[in-house]
Amino acid sequence: MKSFLKALMALLVVTSFYACKKDIETTDPLQNDAISSIKKGDSTIHKLVVDGRTNHVVEVNGTYYYADDIILSKEQFNTLKKLTSSLSTQERATIAQDFSATWPGATVYYQYPDITTMTAAQHSSFVATINSAFNNLTNATGIRFVERTTQPEYIRFVKSGGNNSPLGWRKNTVNTVNLYNYNMVGIVMHEVMHSLGVMHEQCRPDRDLYVIVDISKVTAGNENNYNIFPTYAGHGPFDFQSVMLYSSGDFAKDRTQPPMTKLDGTTFSGQRASISAGDIAGLKSLYFPADVNGIYRITPVYVSTKSLDIYGGNPADGTRLIIWPSHSNNNQKFVFRKDVHGYYQIKSLLDTNKVLTVRDAATASGTIVEFRTSANAENQKFKLYNRGNEGFSFAPKHAPGLRMEVSGGGTANSTNIVVGTSNTTSQAQRFNLTRF
Incomplete structure (x- = not known):
C-alpha cells in the first residue's frame, strides 16, 4: 500500500x-x-x-x-x-x-x-x-x-x-x-x-x-x-x-x-x-497517526536534532512553543487526544490540562503557537495530514488554510513555532512523530 x-x-x-x-x-x-x-x-x-x-x-x-x-x-x-x-x-x-x-x-x-x-x-x-x-x-x-x-x-x-x-x-x-x-x-x-x-x-x-x-x-x-x-x-x-x-x-x-x-x-x-x-x-x-496512549516527540523533518519544546519548561498560559535540542524532559513530551474526525488536541506532559493553541484564534500567517488551558476551542484543535515519508502537517481547525511551522524555517534554538499559509513544498511545515 x-x-x-x-x-x-x-x-x-x-x-x-x-x-x-x-x-x-x-x-x-x-x-x-x-x-x-x-x-x-x-x-x-x-x-x-x-x-x-x-x-x-x-x-x-x-x-x-x-x-x-x-x-x-x-x-x-x-x-x-x-x-x-x-x-x-x-x-x-x-x-x-x-x-x-x-x-x-x-x-x-x-x-x-x-x-x-x-x-x-x-x-x-x-x-x-x-x-x-x-x-x-x-x-x-x-x-x-x-x-x-x-x-x-x-x-x-x-x-x-x-x-x-x-x-x-x-x-x-x-x-x-x-x-x-x-x-x-x-x-x-x-x-x-x-x-x-x-x-x-x-x-x-x-x-x-x-x-x-x-x-x-x-x-x-x-x-x-x-x-x-x-x-x-x-x-x-x-x-x-x-x-x-x-x-x-x-x-x-x-x-x-x-x-x-x-x-x-x-x-x-x-x-x-x-x-x-x-x-x-x-x-x-494513515488511520492511527498518534496512539492515544502514546507519548511523542515532535521533530521538524529538516532539523532532526531538535524538537518542539515548551519554552523554559513553564506550564503557564501563554508560554511559547519553540524548537530546542532534543532531550527526554517533559517539555518535549506530548500526547494526542482525538476530537472530531481527523482532529486532535495536543497536550504536554508538563500539564495535561493545557494544549497547543493558536494565539488569540488569529488567522494571520506568523501567529505564535503557545501553551494554554484547554477551552475546547477550535484554535486548540489540529488536523493531522499524513505526508507519508515527508512526515505530518498540522492544520488548526479554525483556519484550515494554515499549517503549524517553524518560523522562517529556522534552525536556531528558541525559534518560535507559528502558523503559516499552507505550502505543501515547505519542509518547515512538516513534522515527524517519534514515540518515547
Missing part, C-alpha cells in the same frame, strides 16, 4: 471503446491549456497536467476512472481540474487536502451483497470472502468493520463484471465496491483499501527512484493506471510485496515490452495473496 497515504488498476472497457471512430480532441474553455480531452468511441480520456505531471482520467458514461479500478466522484474530478490552474499555495492545499478522506474513528460500515442477485452458493462464498478480508485487515491494523444499520456512509458490495471501488470516505455517500473476483480475499482487500483511501503503490510520487515507467508501452486508454496524484504520500520504502502494486507487464501493448520494471530493467510480479508489512504500516500511519 503505502500511502497512504497511502495509496491505480485497470479499466474493463468494452470493445466499442476502441471502435473505429474518429478521435476528437478538445480543451476545456472554462479551464486552461493544461486540460484536454480525447473522445474515443463512447468514452473520453481527460488529460490534466498538475504540477508538471500528466494525470489521465477515463470517463465512461459519466463515471470517472482514475485507474482501472478506482472511481472518482464528480467532486474529486473537479478537484483535479482546479489543481491544473494557477492557484495560490493556500488555495491549492485547501482544495487538495481532503481529496481522499479516511473513515471517521477508523470505523468502516458495510452492507453484504444482495442475495437475490446471485445463487445461494455464490452469496455464501462472497460473504465468507468479505469476512476473511475484514478479519485480516482488522487483526493487522485495528481498523474496525461494522455491519451497517442506518449509517449514511458505508461500503456496499456488489457482484459485478469487474473489480473497482470509489476512493476514500465521503460524507453522505455509499461506496459501491464492485467485485468480479468475489471469492479472492486478496482482491477484496485490495478494493476495500481503495475505499479506505489508498492508491496503488506504483503511483507514489517517489516511484521513479525505484521503478521505470514507460507510458509509451501502455495500451491506449490505460495510461491512467500510472497516474501520480500530486498530494499522494508514500510510506516507507517502495514495497514490491504490496497488495496494491501491479505487475511489470500489466496493460502492456507487447508482453515482451513491460511498461514497468525495476531500475536495473528486471521485471516483477504483483501479488494478491495477502497484505504486506508495508501495507500494514501504511494503513496504521
Whole structure:
C-alpha cells in the first residue's frame, strides 16, 4: 500500500471503446491549456497536467476512472481540474487536502451483497470472502468493520463484471465496491483499501527512484493506471510485496515490452495473496497517526536534532512553543487526544490540562503557537495530514488554510513555532512523530 497515504488498476472497457471512430480532441474553455480531452468511441480520456505531471482520467458514461479500478466522484474530478490552474499555495492545499478522506474513528460500515442477485452458493462464498478480508485487515491494523444499520456512509458490495471501488470516505455517500473476483480475499482487500483511501503503490510520487515507467508501452486508454496524484504520500520504502502494486507487464501493448520494471530493467510480479508489512504500516500511519496512549516527540523533518519544546519548561498560559535540542524532559513530551474526525488536541506532559493553541484564534500567517488551558476551542484543535515519508502537517481547525511551522524555517534554538499559509513544498511545515 503505502500511502497512504497511502495509496491505480485497470479499466474493463468494452470493445466499442476502441471502435473505429474518429478521435476528437478538445480543451476545456472554462479551464486552461493544461486540460484536454480525447473522445474515443463512447468514452473520453481527460488529460490534466498538475504540477508538471500528466494525470489521465477515463470517463465512461459519466463515471470517472482514475485507474482501472478506482472511481472518482464528480467532486474529486473537479478537484483535479482546479489543481491544473494557477492557484495560490493556500488555495491549492485547501482544495487538495481532503481529496481522499479516511473513515471517521477508523470505523468502516458495510452492507453484504444482495442475495437475490446471485445463487445461494455464490452469496455464501462472497460473504465468507468479505469476512476473511475484514478479519485480516482488522487483526493487522485495528481498523474496525461494522455491519451497517442506518449509517449514511458505508461500503456496499456488489457482484459485478469487474473489480473497482470509489476512493476514500465521503460524507453522505455509499461506496459501491464492485467485485468480479468475489471469492479472492486478496482482491477484496485490495478494493476495500481503495475505499479506505489508498492508491496503488506504483503511483507514489517517489516511484521513479525505484521503478521505470514507460507510458509509451501502455495500451491506449490505460495510461491512467500510472497516474501520480500530486498530494499522494508514500510510506516507507517502495514495497514490491504490496497488495496494491501491479505487475511489470500489466496493460502492456507487447508482453515482451513491460511498461514497468525495476531500475536495473528486471521485471516483477504483483501479488494478491495477502497484505504486506508495508501495507500494514501504511494503513496504521494513515488511520492511527498518534496512539492515544502514546507519548511523542515532535521533530521538524529538516532539523532532526531538535524538537518542539515548551519554552523554559513553564506550564503557564501563554508560554511559547519553540524548537530546542532534543532531550527526554517533559517539555518535549506530548500526547494526542482525538476530537472530531481527523482532529486532535495536543497536550504536554508538563500539564495535561493545557494544549497547543493558536494565539488569540488569529488567522494571520506568523501567529505564535503557545501553551494554554484547554477551552475546547477550535484554535486548540489540529488536523493531522499524513505526508507519508515527508512526515505530518498540522492544520488548526479554525483556519484550515494554515499549517503549524517553524518560523522562517529556522534552525536556531528558541525559534518560535507559528502558523503559516499552507505550502505543501515547505519542509518547515512538516513534522515527524517519534514515540518515547
